[in-house]
Amino acid sequence: DAGVIQSPRHEVTEMGQEVTLRCKPISGHNSLFWYRQTMMRGLELLIYFNNNVPIDDSGMPEDRFSAKMPNASFSTLKIQPSEPRDSAVYFCASSPGLAGADTQYFGPGTRLTVL
Amino acid sequence: AQSVTQLGSHVSVSEGALVLLRCNYSSSVPPYLFWYVQYPNQGLQLLLKYTTGATLVKGINGFEAEFKKSETSFHLTKPSAHMSDAAEYFCAVSEGSTNAGKSTFGDGTTLTVKP
Numbered sequence: 626d627a628g629v630i631q632s633p634r635h636e637v638t639e640m641g642q643e644v645t646l647r648c649k650p651i652s653g654h655n656s657l658f659w660y661r662q663t664m665m666r667g668l669e670l671l672i673y674f675n676n677n678v679p680i681d682d683s684g685m686p687e688d689r690f691s692a693k694m695p696n697a698s699f700s701t702l703k704i705q706p707s708e709p710r711d712s713a714v715y716f717c718a719s720s721p722g723l724a725g726a727d728t729q730y731f732g733p734g735t736r737l738t739v740l
Numbered sequence: 741a742q743s744v745t746q747l748g749s750h751v752s753v754s755e756g757a758l759v760l761l762r763c764n765y766s767s768s769v770p771p772y773l774f775w776y777v778q779y780p781n782q783g784l785q786l787l788l789k790y791t792t793g794a795t796l797v798k799g800i801n802g803f804e805a806e807f808k809k810s811e812t813s814f815h816l817t818k819p820s821a822h823m824s825d826a827a828e829y830f831c832a833v834s835e836g837s838t839n840a841g842k843s844t845f846g847d848g849t850t851l852t853v854k855p
Contacts, residue, residue: 667848725771726789731784733782734783
């Protein structure tokens, strides 16, 4: 399997622009997670889905952030409008399910820079 | 609620020396415990995990960790460090059904290996 695929790998945009990050989970995995990593705040869970349904979005920082999972093989994280403080590495991860023992498989991340 | 504390944000060892990365957890139910490694510009990948059974868990690249319930610890060790072990290491805890597979990650420990 190709693993979790994220695109783009790097994104540079200007403040106020819309940004869309994309993720393709591992085939057969039922759960998908979006994380944000910064030096100041470490690794933060933003939202996660099970069977394409959002389970917990309490980590989404504000209404400017939204995430969708229209089918089992695709998810997006959108920021509109973007701000410089959104600059971070965004990771998508998938797991077989939501059993506590399930391993999360991370993608390579998208490095977002908002100028 | 579950939580993880990694003692020491930076650890430096000489090549060939023992590696010891500390992790303490808090959980209201029997936990599932994980160590992940993150190499520069990559996503996190699983090193090892404890679910049930044997408390000494062996992982990839010669790493192992021991679950000590009485000490609420899950420290990561490797007898002899290699230069290639330089990375950031994350301890994570999951409570399974009570949090539907949601893992809580520690702040990470950066391991430096000196020649």
